[in-house]
Amino acid sequence: MKVLRLLPLSAAIAMALAGTARAEGLLELYEAARAHDATWQGAKAQYDANIARAAQARAGILPQAGLSAGLTRSNYENDTPPPAVADRSFTTQQATLSASQPLWRPANWATWRQGQRQAQGAQFQLVAASQDLIIRVSQAYFDVLAAQDTLAFVRAQKTAVAEQLASARRNFEVGTSTITDSREAQARYDLVLAQEIAADNDLRVKRLALDTLVGKTNTQPNPVASPLSVPPPQPADPEAWVAASEAANPAVQQARTAVEIAELETTKAKAGHQPTVDLTASYNLTRNVGGTAGSALETRPRNGNIGVALNLPLFSGFATQNRIRETLSLQERARSDLEATRRNVAQAVRTAYFGVVSGQGQVRALEAAEASSQSALDANRLGYQVGVRINIDVLNAQSQLFQTKRDLAQARYNVLLGHLRLRQANGTLQPEDLDRLNTLLGR
Numbered sequence: 001m002k003v004l005r006l007l008p009l010s011a012a013i014a015m016a017l018a019g020t021a022r023a024e025g026l027l028e029l030y031e032a033a034r035a036h037d038a039t040w041q042g043a044k045a046q047y048d049a050n051i052a053r054a055a056q057a058r059a060g061i062l063p064q065a066g067l068s069a070g071l072t073r074s075n076y077e078n079d080t081p082p083p084a085v086a087d088r089s090f091t092t093q094q095a096t097l098s099a100s101q102p103l104w105r106p107a108n109w110a111t112w113r114q115g116q117r118q119a120q121g122a123q124f125q126l127v128a129a130s131q132d133l134i135i136r137v138s139q140a141y142f143d144v145l146a147a148q149d150t151l152a153f154v155r156a157q158k159t160a161v162a163e164q165l166a167s168a169r170r171n172f173e174v175g176t177s178t179i180t181d182s183r184e185a186q187a188r189y190d191l192v193l194a195q196e197i198a199a200d201n202d203l204r205v206k207r208l209a210l211d212t213l214v215g216k217t218n219t220q221p222n223p224v225a226s227p228l229s230v231p232p233p234q235p236a237d238p239e240a241w242v243a244a245s246e247a248a249n250p251a252v253q254q255a256r257t258a259v260e261i262a263e264l265e266t267t268k269a270k271a272g273h274q275p276t277v278d279l280t281a282s283y284n285l286t287r288n289v290g291g292t293a294g295s296a297l298e299t300r301p302r303n304g305n306i307g308v309a310l311n312l313p314l315f316s317g318f319a320t321q322n323r324i325r326e327t328l329s330l331q332e333r334a335r336s337d338l339e340a341t342r343r344n345v346a347q348a349v350r351t352a353y354f355g356v357v358s359g360q361g362q363v364r365a366l367e368a369a370e371a372s373s374q375s376a377l378d379a380n381r382l383g384y385q386v387g388v389r390i391n392i393d394v395l396n397a398q399s400q401l402f403q404t405k406r407d408l409a410q411a412r413y414n415v416l417l418g419h420l421r422l423r424q425a426n427g428t429l430q431p432e433d434l435d436r437l438n439t440l441l442g443r
Helices: 011-017 027-034 038-061 106-174 179-214 238-248 250-273 319-386 393-424 431-440
Strands: 064-076 086-103 276-291 302-311
Touching: 027 038, 027 106, 027 179, 027 431, 038 106, 106 179, 106 250, 106 393, 106 431, 179 393, 238 250, 238 319, 238 393, 250 319, 319 393, 393 431
Parallel strands: none
Antiparallel strands: 064 086, 086 276, 276 302
């Protein structure tokens, strides 16, 4: 009696592809995606733009300097009788260098602090984009492995059904079975052929998606090591993961930064009631070529001054008061958005945590189901040989076994990806997690 056994997970496809492509790990493919993925490149460009925009806020507390120059040609006509100044034309050349330094401008300092918070917010956005790239690469990576497993299982099932079809035909020829057994086996074989075509196309599509993401061709992920042992989430408490998200999750950090920016906006609005003080200085040089309207002599007067300018707002038509009310409302909205973000993140963390725990339980159940399905198939094969089982019983047992194997492979990948999604949910996902995950993959 021939007993149906399969190679370890993904090994059949990996062996077939050996020599045609070098297997690559998750971290290696992630680094390739960072250099190629358009979404990540766009996020990086947006980060650079946000940093440059935030730096512009510093200009309000730094000195300002300017240089102005002018050239004027004048024609003077005098109708007064002599000895008055005669008619003539003259040129005036003028240059002024001016500078100012804010001494007391509360609104400018608040704007500068807002720029610092905006730079922090840009960093949080980049972290979120990086974590999203990790998940997208991992999803595409495991999609390829799952598609490889499905194709390997379908081909193994095709081989097993072909053997069962040949056995049914032989038994029919010697008169120990009916034509029904052969037709049932033939129908199942035709169905498996259709499944093989679909699985082969699905693998091609999944591989193309991974290639597009990482900018390579014929990418071959490392197969999952067998047997696979994935540890449970540590710490084994969902509330500990939720607590960590308060300080680590980029969405929460960005919402908290938005509250600080809104508070500084209120500070700016209140500054509308306060005076401003600036230190000013200027130096003016004028050259009168051909004299002036009052003299025919060429002159070069110079003028320099330095001082302090005070500006005290008295009344602005209630614009400042209304602006303060507006910013206070926006500040309250920012606090509400922060609380909503915290709740959403906490819910996402708990969902991801229980998803991993449930997935590990599902893996254990499917491992037991796989062993039971294998035993059921062996028993049905033996029963078919001794005449207590019919051909359809064996075919159904084969289908159940391969479906269980396919579900088990997918469940294992879901658990691995679930660990990464849990860390993304609470904001602690880093590229180093991919390196640790590589220890579970064949390298």
